[in-house]
Amino acid sequence: MSSPIGGEGSGTRDDDSSLNPSLNNTSDSSNAGDSYELTSTVKLVEDEFERSKYEPLFLEVEEALGGVRPSSPATLVWRDLSVHVTLRGGMLKRLVNGVSGIAKPGTLVALMGPSGAGKTTLMSVLAHRSPVGTIVEGEIVMNGRPVGDFMHRESGYMHQDDLFVENLTVIEHLSIMARLRMDRRMSRVGRTRRVNQLLRQLGLYSARHTRIGGLDGYKTLSGGERKRLAFATELLTDPGLLFCDEPTTGLDSFSAQKLVSLLRASAVQGKTIICTIHQPSSELVAHFDRLVLLAEGRIAYTGTASGALNFFESLGYHCPLTYNPTDFYIKLLALTPGSESASRQAIKSVCDRFAVSDAAKELDMEIHLEFHLMNSENEAIALTAGLCFLGTARLTQEGIQDVQGALFIIIAENTFSPMYSVLNMFPEEFPLFHRELRAGLYSTPLYYIARMIALLPGLLVEPTLFTLVVYWIAGLRATFRAFSFTVFLSILVLNVAIACGSFFSCAFGSMPLAIAYLVPFDYSLMMTSGLFIKLSSIPKYLSWIRNLSWLMYSNEAMSIIQWEGVQNITCNVGRLTSTCLSTGDQVLSQYDFESDRLWDDVLALLLLYTVFHLLAVLALRHRTRRK
Ligand SMILES: Nc1ncnc2c1ncn2[C@@H]1O[C@H](COP(=O)(O)OP(=O)(O)OP(=O)(O)O)[C@@H](O)[C@H]1O
Numbered sequence: 208m209s210s211p212i213g214g215e216g217s218g219t220r221d222d223d224s225s226l227n228p229s230l231n232n233t234s235d236s237s238n239a240g241d242s243y244e245l246t247s248t249v250k251l252v253e254d255e256f257e258r259s260k261y262e263p264l265f266l267e268v269e270e271a272l273g274g275v276r277p278s279s280p281a282t283l284v285w286r287d288l289s290v291h292v293t294l295r296g297g298m299l300k301r302l303v304n305g306v307s308g309i310a311k312p313g314t315l316v317a318l319m320g321p322s323g324a325g326k327t328t329l330m331s332v333l334a335h336r337s338p339v340g341t342i343v344e345g346e347i348v349m350n351g352r353p354v355g356d357f358m359h360r361e362s363g364y365m366h367q368d369d370l371f372v373e374n375l376t377v378i379e380h381l382s383i384m385a386r387l388r389m390d391r392r393m394s395r396v397g398r399t400r401r402v403n404q405l406l407r408q409l410g411l412y413s414a415r416h417t418r419i420g421g422l423d424g425y426k427t428l429s430g431g432e433r434k435r436l437a438f439a440t441e442l443l444t445d446p447g448l449l450f451c452d453e454p455t456t457g458l459d460s461f462s463a464q465k466l467v468s469l470l471r472a473s474a475v476q477g478k479t480i481i482c483t484i485h486q487p488s489s490e491l492v493a494h495f496d497r498l499v500l501l502a503e504g505r506i507a508y509t510g511t512a513s514g515a516l517n518f519f520e521s522l523g524y525h526c527p528l529t530y531n532p533t534d535f536y537i538k539l540l541a542l543t544p545g546s547e548s549a550s551r552q553a554i555k556s557v558c559d560r561f562a563v564s565d566a567a568k569e570l571d572m573e574i575h576l577e578f579h580l581m582n583s584e585n586e587a588i589a590l591t592a593g594l595c596f597l598g599t600a601r602l603t604q605e606g607i608q609d610v611q612g613a614l615f616i617i618i619a620e621n622t623f624s625p626m627y628s629v630l631n632m633f634p635e636e637f638p639l640f641h642r643e644l645r646a647g648l649y650s651t652p653l654y655y656i657a658r659m660i661a662l663l664p665g666l667l668v669e670p671t672l673f674t675l676v677v678y679w680i681a682g683l684r685a686t687f688r689a690f691s692f693t694v695f696l697s698i699l700v701l702n703v704a705i706a707c708g709s710f711f712s713c714a715f716g717s718m719p720l721a722i723a724y725l726v727p728f729d730y731s732l733m734m735t736s737g738l739f740i741k742l743s744s745i746p747k748y749l750s751w752i753r754n755l756s757w758l759m760y761s762n763e764a765m766s767i768i769q770w771e772g773v774q775n776i777t778c779n780v781g782r783l784t785s786t787c788l789s790t791g792d793q794v795l796s797q798y799d800f801e802s803d804r805l806w807d808d809v810l811a812l813l814l815l816y817t818v819f820h821l822l823a824v825l826a827l828r829h830r831t832r833r834k
Contacts, residue, residue, distance in 0.1 A: 306501075335358035502540035627708065735756040
């Protein structure tokens with residue numbers, strides 16, 4: 208039988224009667240259709256190659272763009288993760304012990320450690336691909352969702368032993384996999400383009416007609432090419448998250464370097480990549496953004512490669528100059544035959560010291576924040592908040608506090624979660640943005656504006672929904688003007704908060720640093736909001752902060768809307784109260800608010816919105832120039 212592939216000949220392709228039999232089976236009409244479609248898909252790929260020879264410009268542009276961005280960026284967070292297996296006789300064996308970590312879009316993470324440290328176990332649990340019978344405790348979430356079967360669709364897993372149908376050629380393998388794995392709604396031309404693109408990106412173009420392996424007398428793929436083919440197979444669906452189990456094992460140093468460079472390039476495009484890796488050279492380690500050193504199922508270190516050197520030096524372990532630092536750590540964290548108990552003691556001490564280190568605290572803070580942001584389900588909070596205030600906002604002395612409380616909930620909910628949620632936006636995208644900026648694809652202000660426009664639907668819908676729920680359940684002033692003005696103000700508040708968060712995000716290179724400065728700032732905003740301390744009693748040297756406090760402006764404006772013109776607040780007869788506030792004006796002056804400042808407050812909010820965005824663009828431009 209002749210090969211289904213036409214075009215130029217290759218010694219490896221002729222006499223190909225051994226392609227997947229189902230694809231050549233003409234007795235079944237559906238299979239015949241499949242076979243026809245596959246044949247024409249492969250043909251299309253070939254045609255595309257032929258054309259691409261004459262399209263150098265297209266290649267250059269694609270190279271400049273670095274291919275496509277992943278369809279969905281993925282943040283994976285795990286907290287207090289322990290993994291056990293049940294041994295014969297029902298005994299439990301712990302393989303991973305209370306491990307926490309985070310992997311974000313655009314980062315390449317290395318899981319390292321001596322043999323038996325738990326790397327493969329941890330990675331398979333994170334990928335939701337652990338063997339049956341594995342008991343997992345702790346939390347693992349991807350983009351806010353606890354991991355589940357969806358991980359098989361939404362993440363790729365490159366196994367250590369790449370198994371292929373050996374007598375297929377590279378292009379046949381990828382075409383079949385494209386057909387099986389890619390979205391069924393994608394057109395044949397779309398699939399072809401993707402295969403074509405991957406072959407070029409992963410340097411497999413010249414080997415496209417080479418058989419994967421096995422058959423005597425034929426040229427077969429090298430180890431490095433096999434790994435790259437396995438990588439290309441996982442990239443077909445363009446997952447945001449990719450797991451690679453020992454991708455460099457069995458490769459010479461040049462091939463290993465080439466493969467890790469490809470992983471790095473994919474990460475720079477926005478993917479999250481987690482690899483287990485065995486004793487990498489210093490050059491390889493330099494490609495990784497984060498190292499996770501495991502020992503005896505625990506974390507011995509997490510952070511940058513240079514941070515690892517400092518951490519171990521702080522414990523008194525100095526890596527000799529002639530030594531590869533990763534070999535040094537792994538030797539240090541391995542059980543030495545004959546003195547296992549002393550080794551275990553030393554490993555325990557390293558892990559304990561890391562658990563109380565600054566790096567571990569920073570990591571904890573980052574993880575805590577991720578979980579906090581994931582858990583802040585807006586509508587659920589709105590409902591809970593609304594129910595707490597159910598019907599309490601009446602025109603009585605107690606009702607005054609309830610109205611002010613409900614207003615503050617609206618302001619706070621539209622301030623804090625959104626402000627912190629954008630903190631990582633710019634540091635995360637900075638490598639890709641910087642590369643595209645250098646390629647002259649757009650300017651800094653244009654990128655910034657596009658980023659903000661992308662957020663816009665959420666910036667309008669979220670505050671509207673939240674206010675809608677809290678406002679009516681709490682029973683705030685039931686007039687169209689009061690309600691619509693409150694919605695308008697809550698949208699404004701959220702937008703100022705996002706502008707402020709964006710400024711901190713652009714000004715600081717990492718989220719922990721941005722948080723370190725933002726937390727004291729947001730406390731001062733809150734304290735000068737008018738709810739906790741009377742504005743007139745704030746010390747003079749601090750009172751200027753209130754000019755920056757959009758919480759104060761919005762609190763004043765929303766209070767004016769609720770209380771303007773109100774004349775009939777009930778005083779409790781028979782109850783000894785120091786003062787009785789019977790009009791709306793008295794309520795406002797109780798909080799040091801002025802009834803004629805409504806439009807001043809709106810203007811101040813608009814001004815803060817503009818200033819924060821301008822500062823953010825300037826900070827971003829400064830960072831790109833500095834880099
Ligand atoms: N199903 C199982 N039953 C019992 N012990 C297991 C099981 N799976 C793994 N282990 C043990 O758990 C420990 C961690 O295994 P794991 O494969 O995760 O280590 P690793 O760090 O990936 O090692 P390597 O680098 O050698 O692949 C090892 O001691 C291993 O023997």
